[in-house]
Amino acid sequence: MLYHHHTKPISPKRVVILGASGFVSTALGRHLKAAGMEYRSVASSEVDLTQPESVAQLGAIFCEGDAIVMTSGLTPDKGRDVGTLMKNLSMAQHVGAALEQSLCSHLVYISSDAVYDGRESLIRENSIRQPSDLYSLMHIAREQILSFTSAKAKTPLCIFCPCAIYGAGDTHNSYGPNRFFRMASKDSKITLFGEGRETRDHVYIEDVARLLVQCLMYRSAGTINAASGEAVTFHDVATRIAGLIGPSIAVEFLPPGGAVTHRQFDVTERVRAFPDFNPTSLDEGLLETLTKVRNP
Amino acid sequence: MYNPMIAFVGLSHLGLLYATATAAKGFKVAGFDSSEALCEELCNARLPVSEPGLPELFERNRERLDFTADFSQLKECSLVFFALDVPTDSESRSDLSPLVALLEQGAGHLAPNATVVILSQVPPGFTRPISKGVLSGVRTVFYQVETLVFGSAVERAMNPERYIVGCQDPAAGFPALYGKWLEAFGCPVLPMRLESAELAKIAINLFLVSSVSTTNTLAEICEQIGADWGEIAPALRLDRRIGAHAYLSPGLGIAGGNLERDLCTVQQLAAQHGTEAGIISAWQLNSRYRRDWALRLLHRIVLSQSPDVRLAWWGLAYKQDTHSIKNSPSLALAEALGAYLKVGYDPQVKSLKKGVRNLELAATALDACCDATALVVMTPWREFRDIDLRRVRDLMRGNILIDPYGVLDAEACLAAGFRYFKLGS
Known part of the structure; x- marks a missing residue:
């Protein structure tokens, strides 16, 4: 279920995108810019989220009322081993720790449809999460880490699970x-x-970005799959x-x-949450x- | 001839239907309820529930029906039915506290030789402890299964298929008056232990749910592959293992509250006793998914196509011939489309205790259609079949007609210029 904290779309004070050069982060930045929304991208060259000092660095970047979008992650092409898994988990740990020390208004975590057990004929937001490899385990664990820390920080968390993006x-x-x-x-x-x-x-990258902007504007909390249907x-x-x-x-x-x-995906939840969104x-x-x- | 008084305690839908049917069988009936206002309304023949045939049956037997909030008169009754409908919460969990309170209120006034029958929708394991606790002062306690159906409750109350009666001792037979009452309905009577009867009611409902869920699953496949469920269902009805009266009409999931309650009860029992009940979750999931059929369709063909949407909305009740809106797919859809203007009409539901955003109610079905982009028929009321579809089309701006249950004539809809959509084809 996705729950909107705003009944009408309201731009967050500022959007901080963790990850600056990825497919999703660049598309999101483009859409935020087009919508006239203030945003700031944080590249790994500026803050290496795998390192403990990133907590303080993020703390210095995050401002009260910021909405954070976490796109950062080492994707399978960078490694499928345990070391990559642990680095990815460290990133979530550090983002969560920084979140706890700040007064951010919203956290959006870009997860993946890899978290779902693929045996269901229709995947939906409450489908069983079942890791099939270390990459899917990473996303499931990061969802849990960020759920825990965002609850502690009382910051609404939106888990955003895109299917195959093109x-x-x-x-x-x-x-x-x-x-x-x-x-x-x-x-x-x-x-x-x-x-x-x-x-x-297959979901179009521009739709992913548009849907993310909607989640940010409505300060949505919960889980939503980004799929075309x-x-x-x-x-x-x-x-x-x-x-x-x-x-x-x-x-x-x-x-x-x-x-x-x-x-295949059941997109009812997206239709209910954003009835005027047309993929x-x-x-x-x-x-x-x-x-x-x-x-x- | 001595005509003893039979009591019905708790005058919601269930109690009122059985009280009236009992009077119609020639018995004198006293209805008891904690609400003096309700008793006064009933004494003046103003019925709080809507059920086809009930006002007429009530009127014909009014001389044998009396209503009071004075529980001390219970001592005059040797057969007492406790028949309060058990409410459910938003998760379909039963709230037994009003029934327990009513039992406690009534117990102190019962005659020692009274026979008590619990008709309310109680979970397995409820009646026996009650018979040893609150009702320990009375001679015999039974639990009788009710299988009323909203919209055809009078027919089912007057002509039951069978009576399933849970007994403290199934071999002991029935007290004379209760036996006479059972006999008056002329149907088979199946005495069994209390726990079996309590579970029998749930068993009936779960078999209904399995039919509904199977039908809905296959009807959706029909929609995708060009088959028509309307052609398949008659073949199934001729199969003796499935049956002529099986629930084979595609619908928008399970609604009304009773079936959902029993699913919830079985889940709780399975969890408590460690039995496998994964199929219950599957049915619930299937129901929720199917409930949103119209939402997905509306999004695909209306909401995503036009920014200026106004929806004509026929039907609010969870099914035809009832005023009940409990778990109504119509209201669930209206709530999901809170951002869009909807003009609704229902023959029985004339107001909503809890408003729905952007839902206005019209005086007539035609009024609801003025300037509408699309018409959705969310409750299959028979009277919708008699409405002039060309007139409807003339009043509307758009030509989309979504009729999940197929209450309207598909050919006539097409002839009137509509794009017509229904479940299962």
């Missing part, structure tokens, strides 16, 4: 639309495991991308990587992505 500016190369764009432009073909029959929900197969995504780029792009198949699994259709989002990639 769009221009993605710094990762995970299997899905962004990798398909890269494959198409580099090799003139998109290669899918099996026949690409797995169904996934429109799940399609990887084959469908690949075909659409090939269609956008041109007839020279082939869609090819590799042997299946395992059992065909599906991952971008996959076709529109892919077209915009291509346009931005071609004209950065």
Whole structure:
């Protein structure tokens, strides 16, 4: 359940984004700027959240009434080992400690849909959280750490769980639309495991940023999944991308990587929380992505 | 002929229905309630509940019905039913304290040879301790299962399928007057131990929930794959293992309060006794999800398409033929859409104790439709079928008609120029 502390949208005094160069943090900064909202990004080069001294450094940055958005984290491409897990947990520990010493008005934690047990046919905010690897364990543990500290600090916490994000500016190369764009432009073909029959929900980065702005404006607390509600197969995504780029792009198949699994989201909670929020259709989002990639 | 007085204590929906049915079977009835005002209203034939056929049945048998808040008169009654409806909280947990208070209030006035029957919706394990505690001064205590259904309660009270009676000693038979009362309804009587009867009521409701949940799960799949549940349900009704009267109509989850209460009770019992009851949570989840069918649809085809939305809202009660709004999907949806203007109409619900943001009530169904972007039919009242759909369409700005239960004629809606949506197809 998401609970709004404001019945009408009100801009926070200032938004502090922890993480300055990531996919989500840059998109959020762009949207905050467009909305005329004051914000400040904190890069890892300025404050290394893995280090204990970051508590005091954040304490010096945080001001009364600030809304904090924590996007920082070492993603799986930086390491999937126990050391990475512990560094990620240290970050949450230090952010939580800084929060306890400040008078921030809101904390938004960017988690991941990896926290959910994928066996449910529809994932929703109260679905079972079940770690499948150290990365998902990290997010579950960070959610718990920040829930504990935000409760202690009496600061409303919004846990924001995006599903697979796509769009221009993605710094990762995970299997899905962004990798398909890269494959198409580099090799003139998109290669899918099996026949690409797995169904996934892909959310557009601009929608993620818009939804985050809504959560900040309403000072929302609780958990919300950022998903489009429109799940399609990887084959469908690949075909659409090939269609956008041109007839020279082939869609090819590799042997299946395992059992065909599906991952769909029940977006009722988002609809209830933000009834006027209208996600971008996959076709529109892919077209915009291509346009931005071609004209950065 | 001696016609002894039968007492009904607690005059909410349950007590009033059974009291009236008892009078209709020729017995003299005394209704007791702590509220003097309620008793006075009933003495003047002003009924606090809405139930088809009840005012007529009440009127026809008025000479055998008396109501009082004077509990000392209970000593004149050798058969006493305690029939207060047990309220539930927002989590569907039973609040037994009003019933216990009523039992305590009545117990001191009961004749020593009185037979007491508890009709209220009590959890398993309630009656036996009560019979040894508060009611230890009376001869026999029974628990009788009630299976009234809002909207058809008169029919079910007058012509029950069977009576399930929990007994302190199932082999001992019934006291004469209670036996005569049971016989008057001409249905099979199943005596059993108290705990079995208490659980039997819940068993009935859980089987209903399983049908409702299965229907809703499959109806949603129908919507996705181009099947029509309306074509499938008749095939199921012809299957003897499922049955002609099975709950096979797609709906917006479980509502009304009673089924939810029993789900909650079984969860509590399972937790207390360490039994597996994961399916209960699954049913609850399924119900909540299904309840929001119209919300998701409205968002997809109306709210996300137009900034200026005005919704015509037919039906507020949790189902037709009742004024009850307990766990009503209609009100849940209206609350979820607090930001949007809604103009509602319900044949029975004319006001709401707790207001809903941006929900206005209109005098007629047509009034509710003026300048509406979309019409949602959230309670399947039969009278909606008689409304001129072309007139409705002319009054509206938009052409969206969401009729989850399919109360309107789909072809007529399309002919009137509507985009028509219903559950299960």
